[in-house]
Amino acid sequence: MTTAAVALPSTVSNGLSRGWVETLQFLRDRTAVIFTFAFPAMLLLLFGTIFGDSYDDTGVSASQVYSASMIAYGILSTAFVTMGSGVALDREDGTLKRLHGTPITPTAYVMGKLILVLILSVAEAAILILVGILIFDMPVPDAAHWLTFAWLFLLSTFACTACGIAVSAIVKHARTAGAILNVPVVALQFISGVFIHPITQLPSWLITVASLFPVKWMSQGFRYVFLPDSMKQYEAASQWELGRTALVLGAWCVIGLVLCLVTFRWTEKDR
Amino acid sequence: MDAIEVRGLRKTYKGHEAVRGIDLTVTRGEVFALLGPNGAGKTTTVEILEGHRRRTDGVARVLGEDPGTAGRAWRARIGVVLQDTDDAADLTVTEMVRHVASLYPGPRPAAEVLDLVGLTDKHKSKIRALSGGQRRRLDVALGIVGRPELLFLDEPTTGFDPAARRQFWDLIRALAAEGTTILLTTHYLEEAEALADRLAVLAGGLIVAEGTPATLGGRADAGAKVAWRENGMLREEQVADPTDLIRQLVKAETDLSTLTVTRPTLEDIYLNLIGAGR
Structure with missing residues (x-):
């Protein structure tokens, strides 16, 4: 036979094909769709309604601060949790084993996941931003701030996805994935200025710990995008620190990718 | 190859x-x-x-x-x-x-x-x-x-x-x-x-x-079991090739209405093999 004469499909086209079926499967699971999107929006509505006070003389309300910070939570929960449990589920139901029997590359598989996560995160961020703007009068940023939003969003999503895939290697069963993955997620929310802001209320060693992880930089960055410049006085360094944010998130993208490549296994027990 | x-x-x-x-x-x-x-x-x-x-x-x-x-x-x-x-x-x-x-x-x-x-x-x-x-x-x-x-x-x-x-x-x-x-x-x-x-x-x-x-x-060489009833008695013989035996039985005008010839099934051979393999 001369099958070798026909070129193998490219990793990009395989990756797009994966992205298509990943998205199709996600959208058909109505429960997952509703909970993924509604939960962060519900939390924002609750927090925004309960804590309506203003930050002294800045004229910015706590609900507006939540609207900005919660985008970090939205990305973290869709990218990190969806990925971590999604890969564990793929390992358990035979998806990975099936793919391993085909000429697909691991990169194409990860690309498919990334496409799904990007679609989910865009939708998630859009819902949170709309709630912030329509219900809590969060100001609409100008073009320069949207540009920052774009790179911040991409770096955040990629870092969280890569870490999610890496963590899936230690998640043995899809059943326990939610419980395991929510530990770092919830802990980081509390110490990273998402649920509790100003972050300066925390003991300084806890701020140092939070600064090692991406969430603190994500929520700080989104506050830069959506809040007036005067709000920077409530940040840990009284600065927006955009350069450092880019560096930390970039580093986490690299760490996540390396962990991903080192720990990724097609099958449960590699051998 | x-x-x-x-x-x-x-x-x-x-x-x-x-x-x-x-x-x-x-x-x-x-x-x-x-x-x-x-x-x-x-x-x-x-x-x-x-x-x-x-x-x-x-x-x-x-x-x-x-x-x-x-x-x-x-x-x-x-x-x-x-x-x-x-x-x-x-x-x-x-x-x-x-x-x-x-x-x-x-x-x-x-x-x-x-x-x-x-x-x-x-x-x-x-x-x-x-x-x-x-x-x-x-x-x-x-x-x-x-x-x-x-x-x-x-x-x-x-x-x-x-x-x-x-x-x-x-x-x-x-x-x-x-x-x-x-x-x-x-x-x-x-x-x-x-x-x-x-x-x-x-x-x-x-x-x-x-x-x-x-x-x-060794299924091909395992021979066959020939069985028939003669005067109400069950007769069985294990032979390499049943042709000669059946020819003799015909010649002797034995009643062959109950004749069976069985060769080992794949299952017999298999059970024998995995029994031996253990």
Whole structure:
């Protein structure tokens, strides 16, 4: 036979094909769709309604601060949790084993996941931003701030996805994935200025710990995008620190990718 | 070049030897069956040859390459039919076949594959709505959509009803007729007898016999048992060739209305072999 004469499909086209079926499967699971999107929006509505006070003389309300910070939570929960449990589920139901029997590359598989996560995160961020703007009068940023939003969003999503895939290697069963993955997620929310802001209320060693992880930089960055410049006085360094944010998130993208490549296994027990 | 060549293959899991040094040759275009009880090492062997498991020792060549290190181009030439899968439940049959097809160079059209496995009228169904047998046929469809030169089938008909099993056999024969080499594991003897050109019996991680369904384990030379009733008494004789004995009985005008001639079934041979292998 001369099958070798026909070129193998490219990793990009395989990756797009994966992205298509990943998205199709996600959208058909109505429960997952509703909970993924509604939960962060519900939390924002609750927090925004309960804590309506203003930050002294800045004229910015706590609900507006939540609207900005919660985008970090939205990305973290869709990218990190969806990925971590999604890969564990793929390992358990035979998806990975099936793919391993085909000429697909691991990169194409990860690309498919990334496409799904990007679609989910865009939708998630859009819902949170709309709630912030329509219900809590969060100001609409100008073009320069949207540009920052774009790179911040991409770096955040990629870092969280890569870490999610890496963590899936230690998640043995899809059943326990939610419980395991929510530990770092919830802990980081509390110490990273998402649920509790100003972050300066925390003991300084806890701020140092939070600064090692991406969430603190994500929520700080989104506050830069959506809040007036005067709000920077409530940040840990009284600065927006955009350069450092880019560096930390970039580093986490690299760490996540390396962990991903080192720990990724097609099958449960590699051998 | 042979499709599969294995010499001295071993696999050890934490001190337990699942495969204890086997030799195996499967030639191109052949349907080869690996028979054996549960835990004999069939699945381990097949998974090593598919490149899903690492071997501990020995030489393995599959389509001329080492399955432990072979790349994408090699994967495009083999087809794997999995057992016990549960994936893609929310996709339709056609969506999944098209998706897997898109991963291969020059795949078969989805409609052709579904026709081959008899799932044409289910092409719009969600995979979760398929019956067990339909699900297995989909697994076969996904295994052959890339036009493999070599197809691995690990216990493909477990849980099939007899009619579905016959249909499945026809499908395997059709694939074999197209020139696909097939390595099949099964613990159904009549399946091996119906499909395989050659077969090997695996017991306790070793190959205890190899041959054709007609000759395996000395079946061809095992002789026959001739039995009849004479004056109300059961008479039985074990002979190498029953022709002479029956001729004598005819000559003696014995009443042959109860005559039976039995040769050992594949099952007799098999049970004998795996008993000996333990």
